[in-house]
Amino acid sequence: MVNEITTKTQVPIFAIVVGEHSGDTLGAGLMKSLRVYYPDAHFIGIGGDKMKALGFESLFAMDELAVMGIVEVLGRIRRLLFVRKSLTQYFTANKPDVFIGIDAPDFTIGLELNLKKQGIKTVHYVSPSVWAWREKRIFKIAKATNMVLALLPFEKAFYDKHQVPCTFVGHPLADDIPLNSDKQKARLALKLPENAKILALMPGSRGGELSRLLEPFFQSAIVLQQQNPALIFIAPMVSEKRAKQFLTLKTQFADxxxxxxxxxKTQTAMAASDCLLMASGTVTLEAALIKRPMVICYKFSPITHLLAKWLVKLKWFSLPNLLANKTLVPELLQSEVIPDNIVPLVTERLYEDQSALNESYLNIHQQLRCDASKQAAQAVINLYKS
Incomplete structure (x- = not known):
């Protein structure tokens, strides 16, 4: 832990906790926007590399919180409880002006509840999927937060129905990604062939995702290469650690x-591709904004999947389909994630016209393009001043 903040000054102290790379991106954008108004603001909590590059003080490594799935969380529960208890004690003793939990709801909302009881103003940035499952969580969110910042328009409607303070801010990705992502420019930047067909293998940013998805991804890639020996494969990885895991599994399954x-360079790699074979998550929204066809897959641990089937009441699980309220992109879940399903879906998207899909992507892009980081910062500032 860092040295305690012992004196209160006119310089605001914003505590932020993020749990994964997408949260790090949101946190960095929020920091930049808050610094427009408060150049000397102090930021402390748990952040990733993008936030730390802006001067953020991280009390624990962000990877401590990068756990997904019920069974997976149970395996780390003692450590997660220790981290949350430590943060509660630290921020109770060294009160920030506003605490912002970014995503990671099972961790951050409990922390927000603890801190709000101590008189600290709290914000939850990125609504949990209360509209999809465990709807009663909204009552805990209401107790834990002074404001929810929602990235998606249908989320605010849900909070309004339950009379929980919520601001729709749009999605920073929609602001950052151009309306037209230049494929040839991206290929030039990555030194990829100008006219080849390129498939991106994107099995996720968490170790568990890679371990579950890479075997069927590699098996599918082998079949696709047999069908078209000129097909090029790329694999955007979020870190050296994930790249090492990827290469280890490639040696095992597709040497x-x-x-x-x-x-x-994930966004550049997606822009350079003709199709994406990918894990579900925020990255699927990036793919839609970059306007590339995709096949989305996800595999949970068996117990997590059984619980999810019981608890989740959704027609789709990917953001592009949820935002469009129709099936824009194919989804494969659990036992469906096999080469017999993957190969024909990828083949269709590699070689057939996608102009109708791009029109739907553009509609999503324009709907979410609201200068989100600025909107989020203004909501935080309003709470700070209140």
């Missing part, structure tokens, strides 16, 4: 497959 690993 002879030629795949170019690209680290920390």
């Amino acid at each position: 002879k497959l030629n795949v170019q690993v690209i680290i920390d």
Whole structure:
């Protein structure tokens, strides 16, 4: 832990906790926007590399919170409880002006509840999927937060129905990603062939996701390469650690497959691709905004999947389909994630016209383009001043 903040000054102290790379991006955007108004503001909590590059003080490594799935969380529960208790004690003793929990709701909302009881103003940035499952969580959210910042328009309607303070801010990705992502420019930047067909293998940013998805992804890639030996495979990875895991599993499942690993250039790699074979998550929204066809897959641990089937009442699980309220992109879940399903879906999207899909993507892009980081910062400032 860092040295305690012992004196209160006119310089605001914003505490932020994020749990994964997408949250780090949101946190960095929020920090930049808050610094427009408060250049000397102090930021402390748990952040990733993008936030730390802006001067954020991280009390624990962000990877401590990067756990997904009920069974997976149970395996780390003692450590997660220790981290939350430590943060509660620290921020109770060194009160920030506003605490912002970004995503990671099972961790951050409990922390927000603890801190709000101590008189600290709290914000939850990125609504949990209360509209999809465990709807009664909204009552805990109401107790834990002074304001929810929602990225998606249908989320605010849900909070309004329950009379919980919520501001729709749009999505920063929609602000950052151009309306037209230049494929040839991206290929030039990555030194990829100008006219080849390129498939991106994107099995997620968490170790568990890679371990569950890469075997069927590699098996599918082998079949696709047999069908078209000129097909090029790339694999955007969020970090050296994930790249190492990817290459280890490639040796196990597809040693002879030629795949170019690209680290920390995910958006450029997606823009350079003709199709994306990917894990579900925020990255699917990035893909829609970059306007590339995709096949979305996800596999939970068996117990997590059984519980999810019982608890979740959704027609779709991916953001592009939820935002469009129709099936824009194919989704494969659990036992469906096999080459027999993946290969024909990828083949269709590699070689057939996608202009109608791009029109739907554009509608989503325009709906979410609201200068989100500025809107989020203004909501935080309003709470700070209140």
